[in-house]
Amino acid sequence: MTKPKVLISDKMDPNAAKIFEERGCDVDVITGETPEELKARIGEYDGLAIRSSTKVTADILSAATNLKVIGRAGIGVDNVDIPAASSQGVVVMNTPFGNSITTAEHAIAMMMALARQIPAANARTQAGEWPKSDFMGVEVTGKTFGLIGAGNIGTIAASRAQGLKMKVIAYDPFLTEERAVELGVEKVDLDTLLSRADFVSLHTPLTDQTRNILNRERLENAKPGIRIINCARGGLVDEAALKDLLESGHIAGAAFDVFETEPAKENPLFGAPGFICTPHLGASTTEAQVNVALQVAEQMSDYLVNGGVTNALNVPSLSAEEAPKLRPYMKLAESLGSLVGQLAHGNLTKISIEREGAAAELSGKPIEAAVLAGFMSRYSDSVNMVNAPYLAKERGLDVRSVRHEREGAYNTLLRVTVGTSTGDRSVAGTLFGPEAPRLVEIFGVGIEADLAGDMLYIVNEDAPGFIGRIGTLLGEKGINIGTFHLGRRDAGDEAVLLLSVDQPIGQDVIDAACKLEGVKTVKGLEF
Numbered sequence: 001m002t003k004p005k006v007l008i009s010d011k012m013d014p015n016a017a018k019i020f021e022e023r024g025c026d027v028d029v030i031t032g033e034t035p036e037e038l039k040a041r042i043g044e045y046d047g048l049a050i051r052s053s054t055k056v057t058a059d060i061l062s063a064a065t066n067l068k069v070i071g072r073a074g075i076g077v078d079n080v081d082i083p084a085a086s087s088q089g090v091v092v093m094n095t096p097f098g099n100s101i102t103t104a105e106h107a108i109a110m111m112m113a114l115a116r117q118i119p120a121a122n123a124r125t126q127a128g129e130w131p132k133s134d135f136m137g138v139e140v141t142g143k144t145f146g147l148i149g150a151g152n153i154g155t156i157a158a159s160r161a162q163g164l165k166m167k168v169i170a171y172d173p174f175l176t177e178e179r180a181v182e183l184g185v186e187k188v189d190l191d192t193l194l195s196r197a198d199f200v201s202l203h204t205p206l207t208d209q210t211r212n213i214l215n216r217e218r219l220e221n222a223k224p225g226i227r228i229i230n231c232a233r234g235g236l237v238d239e240a241a242l243k244d245l246l247e248s249g250h251i252a253g254a255a256f257d258v259f260e261t262e263p264a265k266e267n268p269l270f271g272a273p274g275f276i277c278t279p280h281l282g283a284s285t286t287e288a289q290v291n292v293a294l295q296v297a298e299q300m301s302d303y304l305v306n307g308g309v310t311n312a313l314n315v316p317s318l319s320a321e322e323a324p325k326l327r328p329y330m331k332l333a334e335s336l337g338s339l340v341g342q343l344a345h346g347n348l349t350k351i352s353i354e355r356e357g358a359a360a361e362l363s364g365k366p367i368e369a370a371v372l373a374g375f376m377s378r379y380s381d382s383v384n385m386v387n388a389p390y391l392a393k394e395r396g397l398d399v400r401s402v403r404h405e406r407e408g409a410y411n412t413l414l415r416v417t418v419g420t421s422t423g424d425r426s427v428a429g430t431l432f433g434p435e436a437p438r439l440v441e442i443f444g445v446g447i448e449a450d451l452a453g454d455m456l457y458i459v460n461e462d463a464p465g466f467i468g469r470i471g472t473l474l475g476e477k478g479i480n481i482g483t484f485h486l487g488r489r490d491a492g493d494e495a496v497l498l499l500s501v502d503q504p505i506g507q508d509v510i511d512a513a514c515k516l517e518g519v520k521t522v523k524g525l526e527f
């Protein structure tokens with residue numbers, strides 16, 4: 001097997017490259033390229049490891065013909081076009097915890113630097129001024145810390161602020177009262193937060209809801225003398241409005257690590273009174289960078305080598321321990337999805353996936369994604385587990401997953417049912433031994449068959465002589481039969497024949513088979 005090839009395109013701790021190599025990947029480290037250079041190169045790679053500098057746009061992705069996974073050594077993925085990656089079947093993963101302590105500590109460092117004007121005092125002292133009487137600071141003890149966004153980083157920042165004897169109030173629409181009590185913070189609405197806080201620290205992602213969350217109106221109505229810290233994302237605060245309000249003195253200070261446009265070589269806030277900043281250093285500690293580099297390389301190689309999915313943003317997680325257990329089910333699920341997709345006619349608007357026995361104990365989402373990947377291949381050639389659920393949604397397919405507690409005839413069973421204009425059509429399969437996927441039912445008829453390679457599916461009247469006739473026909477056409485599977489509802493009723501053959505079935509064979517006595521349906525299948 002050729003080794004998966006990974007490109008590290010942003011500055012990353014050398015442990016990342018080491019782990020990729022140890023885990024069976026070839027790795028190139030090429031940083032600082034222009035988008036054009038990256039686009040020209042990206043086609044060679046199975047994996048792309050990034051931080052925040054590389055912008056993975058739809059244009060770059062259009063050239064990423066071999067790409068399977070993008071790994072973000074860090075948290076924010078606003079530099080990745082996730083919908084484009086998803087529709088192309090590329091997994092996007094991040095490392096959601098590796099740099100959170102470090103970033104929360106940076107927010108606290110920024111707060112202290114603001115409270116005591118350390119950057120300006122430092123600059124003037126080193127310039128030989130000794131400006132002792134120009135710097136009067138404020139204490140943080142007893143002051144109110146207003147947290148916007150009580151997620152991983154926000155809650156760590158809150159606990160550090162509590163350690164500094166501050167009162168913490170928090171605005172986060174997803175924060176429950178119970179969790180607020182557990183954290184020892186008071187849950188408030190945004191206007192209340194801005195009217196009471198002495199220091200406000202932002203810790204939300206940048207989304208349509210959070211963009212400009214501190215807009216001009218909110219900043220104007222905030223408590224006079226408030227100080228604002230943003231170590232989350234540029235675009236959360238209206239930079240021009242903040243500059244005006246720093247100049248008017250309504251806002252006493254602001255400390256930013258992130259900017260609307262980065263790298264921020266110029267910005268309206270530069271030089272505003274009480275403004276301090278750092279160049280997106282929130283995650284830049286040795287500890288955090290080792291954490292995220294190790295984690296991203298482990299996660300990406302796990303996916304590329306073993307199919308394990310951890311911390312993915314566009315596909316369900318699948319641990320490296322669970323991945324081998326699920327693998328035969330994924331094959332079975334994909335084959336069943338493909339079988340109903342190839343056989344059912346008309347506009348299919350719903351699909352249900354039932355798991356029974358041992359299959360009911362496994363994660364449902366990956367199995368669902370594999371069924372959809374098989375099923376959606378009837379509509380598109382470039383479909384896989386990552387993009388199938390998105391394509392299904394786009395087509396308005398109603399997808400249901402059902403897990404049965406009941407004991408059935410099989411130790412483990414997957415059933416896939418599609419709704420057609422003439423009623424529900426269902427196929428089911430099991431695993432023989434730990435690994436071998438096997439079809440056990442097709443449209444109500446019990447049958448045992450492997451679904452592999454080229455196959456011929458025939459429904460005929462159950463009457464003597466048919467098997468001889470089809471055998472003769474295939475012999476005349478020079479088609480070699482690999483396996484032969486028969487099933488029927490009741491004696492004399494409809495019978496189903498599934499043959500695996502050594503070459504694709506041409507239309508001439510299908511036409512000839514249709515003319516055989518007693519034949520109702522003939523279809524060539526491909527797995």
Ligand SMILES: NC(=O)C1=CN([C@@H]2O[C@H](COP(=O)(O)OP(=O)(O)OC[C@H]3O[C@@H](n4cnc5c(N)ncnc54)[C@H](O)[C@@H]3O)[C@@H](O)[C@H]2O)C=CC1
Binds near residue numbers: 232282
């Ligand atoms: N400066 C830097 O170098 C770094 C910045 N970051 C950024 O910090 C931010 C926070 O990261 P985490 O805490 O890990 O994320 P998280 O996902 O754990 O927490 C985000 C919180 O924001 C809340 N939220 C979402 N919409 C909201 C809204 N409209 N109003 C108020 N709250 C809302 C969510 O409920 C959640 O609790 C991210 O934008 C991330 O990219 C992360 C690491 C380093």
Ligand SMILES: O=C(O)C(=O)COP(=O)(O)O
Binds near residue numbers: 075
């Ligand atoms: O992890 C994040 O979200 C960050 O913003 C850190 O960015 P960086 O990896 O330092 O470019």
